[in-house]
Amino acid sequence: MKVSYFPGCTLNTKGKGFDRSVREALAALGVELEELPDWNCCGASFPLLVDNVLDLAGPARVLVAASAQGDKLATACTTCYNVLKRTNRVIRLDRERRERLNYFIEADYQGQVEVMDVLQILRDEVGFEEVKAKVQKSLSGLKVACYYGCMVLRPPAEVAYDDPENPHALDELMASLGAEPVLWGGKVECCGNYLVAIKPELAMEMSYRIISSAYRAGAEVLVTNCPLCQFNLDRWQRDLVVKKGGFRPLPVLYFTQLLAIALGLDPTRYELEKHYVDPKPLLKAKGLLDQEVG
Amino acid sequence: MVIGAGIAGIQAALDIANAGYEVVVVERLPSIGGHMLQLSETFPTLDCSQCILTPRTVEVGRHEKIKLYTYSEVESLEGEVGNFRVRIRRYPSYVNWDICTGCGVCQEKCPKRVISTDFERGIGKRKAIYTLSPQAVPNKPVIDPENCLYFTQGKCRVCERFCPVGAIDYNQKERIFEEEVGAVIVATGYELLPLTELGEYGAGTIPDVIDSLAFERLLSASGPTAGKILRPSDGKEPKVVVFVQCAGSRDPERHMPYCSKICCMYTAKHAMLYRHRVHDGQAIIFYIDIRSAGKGYEEFIHRAVTEDRVLYIRGKVARLYQEDGKVVVRGVDTLSGRQVEIAADLVVLAVAMVPRPETRALAEKLGLRLDEHGFLEEEDRNFAPLESGRPGIFLAGAGTGPKDIPETVSQASGAAGKVLSLFSQWG
Numbered sequence: 001m002k003v004s005y006f007p008g009c010t011l012n013t014k015g016k017g018f019d020r021s022v023r024e025a026l027a028a029l030g031v032e033l034e035e036l037p038d039w040n041c042c043g044a045s046f047p048l049l050v051d052n053v054l055d056l057a058g059p060a061r062v063l064v065a066a067s068a069q070g071d072k073l074a075t076a077c078t079t080c081y082n083v084l085k086r087t088n089r090v091i092r093l094d095r096e097r098r099e100r101l102n103y104f105i106e107a108d109y110q111g112q113v114e115v116m117d118v119l120q121i122l123r124d125e126v127g128f129e130e131v132k133a134k135v136q137k138s139l140s141g142l143k144v145a146c147y148y149g150c151m152v153l154r155p156p157a158e159v160a161y162d163d164p165e166n167p168h169a170l171d172e173l174m175a176s177l178g179a180e181p182v183l184w185g186g187k188v189e190c191c192g193n194y195l196v197a198i199k200p201e202l203a204m205e206m207s208y209r210i211i212s213s214a215y216r217a218g219a220e221v222l223v224t225n226c227p228l229c230q231f232n233l234d235r236w237q238r239d240l241v242v243k244k245g246g247f248r249p250l251p252v253l254y255f256t257q258l259l260a261i262a263l264g265l266d267p268t269r270y271e272l273e274k275h276y277v278d279p280k281p282l283l284k285a286k287g288l289l290d291q292e293v294g
Numbered sequence: 295m296v297i298g299a300g301i302a303g304i305q306a307a308l309d310i311a312n313a314g315y316e317v318v319v320v321e322r323l324p325s326i327g328g329h330m331l332q333l334s335e336t337f338p339t340l341d342c343s344q345c346i347l348t349p350r351t352v353e354v355g356r357h358e359k360i361k362l363y364t365y366s367e368v369e370s371l372e373g374e375v376g377n378f379r380v381r382i383r384r385y386p387s388y389v390n391w392d393i394c395t396g397c398g399v400c401q402e403k404c405p406k407r408v409i410s411t412d413f414e415r416g417i418g419k420r421k422a423i424y425t426l427s428p429q430a431v432p433n434k435p436v437i438d439p440e441n442c443l444y445f446t447q448g449k450c451r452v453c454e455r456f457c458p459v460g461a462i463d464y465n466q467k468e469r470i471f472e473e474e475v476g477a478v479i480v481a482t483g484y485e486l487l488p489l490t491e492l493g494e495y496g497a498g499t500i501p502d503v504i505d506s507l508a509f510e511r512l513l514s515a516s517g518p519t520a521g522k523i524l525r526p527s528d529g530k531e532p533k534v535v536v537f538v539q540c541a542g543s544r545d546p547e548r549h550m551p552y553c554s555k556i557c558c559m560y561t562a563k564h565a566m567l568y569r570h571r572v573h574d575g576q577a578i579i580f581y582i583d584i585r586s587a588g589k590g591y592e593e594f595i596h597r598a599v600t601e602d603r604v605l606y607i608r609g610k611v612a613r614l615y616q617e618d619g620k621v622v623v624r625g626v627d628t629l630s631g632r633q634v635e636i637a638a639d640l641v642v643l644a645v646a647m648v649p650r651p652e653t654r655a656l657a658e659k660l661g662l663r664l665d666e667h668g669f670l671e672e673e674d675r676n677f678a679p680l681e682s683g684r685p686g687i688f689l690a691g692a693g694t695g696p697k698d699i700p701e702t703v704s705q706a707s708g709a710a711g712k713v714l715s716l717f718s719q720w721g
């Protein structure tokens with residue numbers, strides 16, 4: 001199966017480990033991700049802030065490129081997913097803005113592309129049963145706390161492909177890899193997102209709650225599908241170990257890193273060394289990474 | 295004909311029968327009583343629900359003018375007012391009710407225990423051959439073929455061996471009966487929003503988060519715990535119980551936009567009865583606002599606060615999750631403007647009253663309209679609230695929307711009056 005792929009800026013820079021694990025894991029499952037040629041930034045959260053048509057031109061251009069290549073567009077970055085999905089919805093439902101956009105970017109696009117998150121592709125196109133059948137290295141004995149980025153769930157009517165209050169796709173995927181998803185209360189708690197820029201103490205507190213809740217539930221690792229959450233939850237732990245007495249750090253991995261490892265791919269390709277909380281000791285202890293890897 | 299034998303159907307049937315007319319009652323379940331039979335005590339009087347209902351169910355069962363079809367549904371309806379022809383489908387009970395004496399030996403001996411998800415709301419058990427309650431009317435059992443060892447594995451037949459009158463009949467088939475009736479009252483009642491719909495409250499995966507009807511079963515002297523308040527996870531007595539009002543009601547974005555009307559009252563009742571049983575227990579209620587319009591209702595709420603020291607917190611609960619054997623309740627107290635977090639032993643959700651999904655099919659068969667939520671729609675909300683829009687078919691009870699027992703009973707008597715006035719015109 002071939003699906004068009006929009007990596008987005010984050011996965012092209014800071015999230016290379018995410019990007020590579022997405023491409024290679026999906027390839028191992030028979031999904032060939034075809035990167036869009038000459039793509040531009042989706043605009044991150046800005047295009048949807050104001051009611052201006054021109055701001056949608058960036059994401060619209062991406063959608064137009066995708067329409068030339070196929071009927072589906074895969075994204076792994078949750079923000080790109082949110083922006084593209086919602087822009088596409090505007091194009092589908094709002095005739096006036098659709099016409100002005102098409103005029104401006106010189107296209108004739110009606111919103112026919114289906115924007116899909118990688119997790120959604122794994123669930124609906126590949127199927128978790130099929131994933132399970134391809135597991136080479138079971139993650140058995142690994143207790144994971146699945147953390148869902150809000151960008152794939154909110155606003156629910158526009159973007160959610162899972163229960164926005166109690167999502168479970170990631171838990172099901174992890175279970176199909178042999179891991180043990182813990183029941184916990186932090187799944188959809190906000191990680192603080194852009195508060196990092198304005199109110200860093202508050203953002204740190206929010207990450208603290210999430211990580212300690214996962215720890216109390218018995219998790220050994222946090223798994224997420226969102227690059228910004230990954231960054232927040234991982235990065236704050238550097239401060240938390242100093243500021244909060246008794247704080248126990250937890251590695252924060254992208255779900256596709258664990259997926260790739262379970263499918264028997266080489267873990268050293270996914271920038272594990274770039275994480276602030278080193279996940280390697282845990283992976284070694286679980287027999288998922290060679291002892292020799294530095 | 296009365297369809298549905300909850301308190302609405304019972305009241306209507308008795309009113310008409312006592313006026314001297316014949317009534318055919320069709321009830322889907324094996325016995326009559328509806329939701330009221332599951333309740334512990336009723337607000338605002340705190341009468342024992344079963345005690346005030348049982349004389350009425352018994353009267354229906356014995357009344358010479360009432361023909362009772364339980365475990366049955368309406369298959370089709372033809373004709374018009376004064377002359378309806380109905381076909382009634384009766385499900386096989388696998389017990390010959392004509393000779394069964396209701397001795398209960400079969401239930402006692404049956405080796406197969408099943409969790410009763412319907413009547414006991416998942417808290418209690420029943421056998422594969424069962425009646426809904428010990429006071430069931432009719433007090434005759436049915437075999438549930440999905441769990442019976444004979445139907446699933448071809449062996450057992452214990453009930454057959456022990457039945458003193460040879461009433462067990464594994465070969466019983468579905469039967470169709472035909473009746474002719476002059477008018478119809480539809481009293482099919484309501485359902486509760488399933489916990490699985492409430493993701494923010496654990497979607498039914500947290501054992502100590504239960505719905506209000508399950509709490510009624512815990513409070514009931516005839517319930518699975520004999521009236522003791524014991525939480526499902528470990529059977530311990532909960533010392534901190536949080537009640538969440540408007541769970542799935544008044545939430546146009548995610549759930550039901552309407553107010554379920556009765557839950558402010560029954561939640562006050564729950565908290566009160568809990569405090570009567572567990573003297574050192576804390577009862578905490580989260581509410582948006584208290585809707586207690588009714589005779590003696592506001593006074594009832596007042597009593598919960600002043601006499602029973604129930605703590606009311608004004609605000610919504612955002613999330614429930616399990617941690618260290620407790621259910622963590624995260625919410626907001628909008629009066630102080632603070633977030634609150636409570637470690638509760640048990641959480642009771644006052645879930646929305648919703649239409650029964652099966653009502654859709656029934657409405658189609660009878661040619662009735664439904665409202666935007668799936669409740670039966672009245673001919674006119676102001677002036678014809680008991681008429682269905684189809685002449686000769688009337689509506690009563692919670693099938694048209696949330697109602698408490700007093701309102702349900704008034705409607706039922708009203709609908710019965712409508713039918714009787716029709717009959718009196720025909721002479």
Ligand SMILES: Cc1cc2nc3c(=O)[nH]c(=O)nc-3n(C[C@H](O)[C@H](O)[C@H](O)COP(=O)(O)OP(=O)(O)OC[C@H]3O[C@@H](n4cnc5c(N)ncnc54)[C@H](O)[C@@H]3O)c2cc1C
Nearest residue numbers: 298300301302322328329336337482483484691692698699
């Ligand atoms: C937790 C809780 C506590 C409550 N406490 C109180 C209280 O203290 N005081 C109070 O006044 N009210 C209380 N109520 C409200 C009370 O339960 C209702 O007002 C009352 O039961 C409504 O009666 P009904 O006959 O309309 O509906 P139901 O009781 O739902 O009866 C409907 C009957 O119709 C049958 N039926 C449904 N569809 C069909 C069909 N297609 N064919 C044949 N039969 C069918 C059903 O099996 C059922 O027997 C409470 C409700 C809840 C949820």
Ligand code: SF4
Nearest residue numbers: 404442443450451453
């Ligand atoms: S045959 Fe079925 S209903 Fe009868 S005793 Fe055995 S399991 Fe119970």
Ligand code: SF4
Nearest residue numbers: 394395397398400457
């Ligand atoms: S043992 Fe026979 S007579 Fe007694 S309740 Fe069961 S079926 Fe009826």
Ligand code: SF4
Nearest residue numbers: 540553554555557558
């Ligand atoms: S009756 Fe009270 S608890 Fe029930 S929905 Fe209305 S306001 Fe909420």
Ligand code: SF4
Nearest residue numbers: 584585586587588592
């Ligand atoms: S007294 Fe009137 S205004 Fe006040 S709560 Fe009751 S109905 Fe509302």
